[in-house]
Amino acid sequence: MSTVNTPSAPFTELVDLASRLLGAGVVATNEDTFADAENLLVAKPAEFRPHTFGHKGQIMDGWESKRRRGVSADQPHPADDDHDWTIVRLGVAGVIRGLIVDTAHFTGNYPESASVEAAAIPGHPSPDELAAAEWVELLPRTPLRGDTAHAFEVRDETRYTHVRLNIFPDGGVARLRVHGEVLPDPRELDGLTFDLAAQEYGGVAEAASDRYFSSPHNLNAPGRASVMGEGWETRRRRDKANDWVQIALAGGGEVLAAEVDTTHFVANAPGWADLVGYDASRGGNPAEDRAGWFEVLPRTRLQPDTRHRFRLDVGRPVTHVRINVYPDGGLARLRLTGRLTEAGRAALALRWFNAVPAAEAAAALAEAGLSADEAAALTAARPLADPAAVTAAVAELRPADGPDGEHSSRRRSAVWRLLGV
Known part of the structure; x- marks a missing residue:
């Protein structure tokens, strides 16, 4: 054994x-x-x-x-x-x-x-x-x-x-x-709508009320669940509360549609579900700031073994989503179609820029329009904590061929193309 x-x-x-x-x-x-x-x-x-x-x-x-x-x-x-x-x-x-x-x-x-x-x-x-x-x-x-x-x-x-x-x-x-x-390359996501909750783009199921039968990480896994065990399922509740999973999205985004999938869950699908969102870009903590959550999808009846699709009109950026199921049960997948906001894209780009090897960072800056010397100097200034730090580092660059002026404008344009700052 x-x-x-x-x-x-x-x-x-x-x-x-x-x-x-x-x-x-x-x-x-x-x-x-x-x-x-x-x-x-x-x-x-x-x-x-x-x-x-x-x-x-x-x-x-x-x-x-x-x-x-x-x-x-x-x-x-x-x-x-x-x-x-x-x-x-x-x-x-x-x-x-x-x-x-x-x-x-x-x-x-x-x-x-x-x-x-x-x-x-x-x-x-x-x-x-x-x-x-x-x-x-x-x-x-x-x-x-x-x-x-x-x-x-x-x-x-x-x-x-x-x-x-x-x-x-x-x-x-x-x-x-x-x-x-x-940590995806932000340039590959420019102009696209995609599943903001998906693992392949950086979505993470970071907390759950219950994982007795199967993992909440299955909710945003690639592909469709082929059996019930490839979804998320809770034990049977014997109180008056409900179960939930909290997902950190790939980045701050505009959520346009949701798919709540109960495929394979026949006798153990939840009766209802709702979605609430949180915008951590304004400085709060979703684990502590209960008042900061807002409605994304009102409590809605679910059917067993069904892919439920909903168009959404949230009207504000979302960085985290919590799906609440009532009272308990299982879901195969949760999909949240949307696109990154400018701020969300910039935050992702800065994380990416700080994490790639120096040669790759300098090459990306040069491709965006900086000279080789400027790209090397800005790369050497990493890690850059926030957009203000990027702006300050760009201001420190000096052209090798005379006064700044047009060079400053070109640099700002190049950095914006890559980092959105």
Whole structure:
């Protein structure tokens, strides 16, 4: 029987950036003779079926490389630095807060140790381009145990797009999870309406009244729920209160429509639901300021196993939404179609600008219209706390070819195009 640990680290409440549902994939590995590296990203926990042999041996639900050997009869053992590796493209770029390296069911064939590196490469790099990229160590080489889910906290504020798992000298790892905060490129959202609550754009189910049967994080997960267990379901209430989930949106936005989906919930759908919103951009705290919440959708009757669609006219920015269900029950998904406000877009852009590597930040500024020297100087001024700090940093820039004037106007225009400030 397996004795795999279940990590309870706080970061496991964050989105798994390496989820296949979000678009993650294995783009390269040096060795997976025994078991495919793609198994690292399988959503469900690893399974073990004893005495199930293929032509390469016991079939393992994970990534397993062949046994390494030394270079000669006199040196039969691998060198200390010999290792195998797999590169994973994150489904969405973001700031990594924690890692799970799970050796479930690998007992006599787990690696002695492992390390994890990360890189930020815009666009759609090839394996050769990834090999030549600058990699940053997130987890130094650390001993592993067999049949264990190892949880490692990460302290790094950089936005990354790829991770590389290194195992020393060889062996098997069942699953890799990369938990963090989604941080989209704001330029990709300009002019678009999208689901402001969706995980893939940075929406987070940050609080819930109940998660007895299933997680509130399912509410804003990608795609449609295929079974009831892929939604959010509460236990049966025996009091006169109600259940709820609070979602922080991708950014301050104008919410135009909502979809409240009870698909698969037949005998346990809520009877009614309403939506309330909060605008944290004015300085309040949604967890403490009860009076600051306002109506987004009045209490409305729900039907079982139904996708309910509502057009909304909120008339004010929203950064957080709480869905209240009465009295209890389950929802498959909550979708909130809308667009970022100018202030919401600017706040997202500043978070992104502060988090990307220096070379990427400078390149984006140059593309927007700054000279290379100006882009480098403004990048060096990071982190920039707010729009006022951006304005002050831009004012400090001086042209290399004479008086300011038109240069100041050009700089302001370039910075506005990128950061909305």
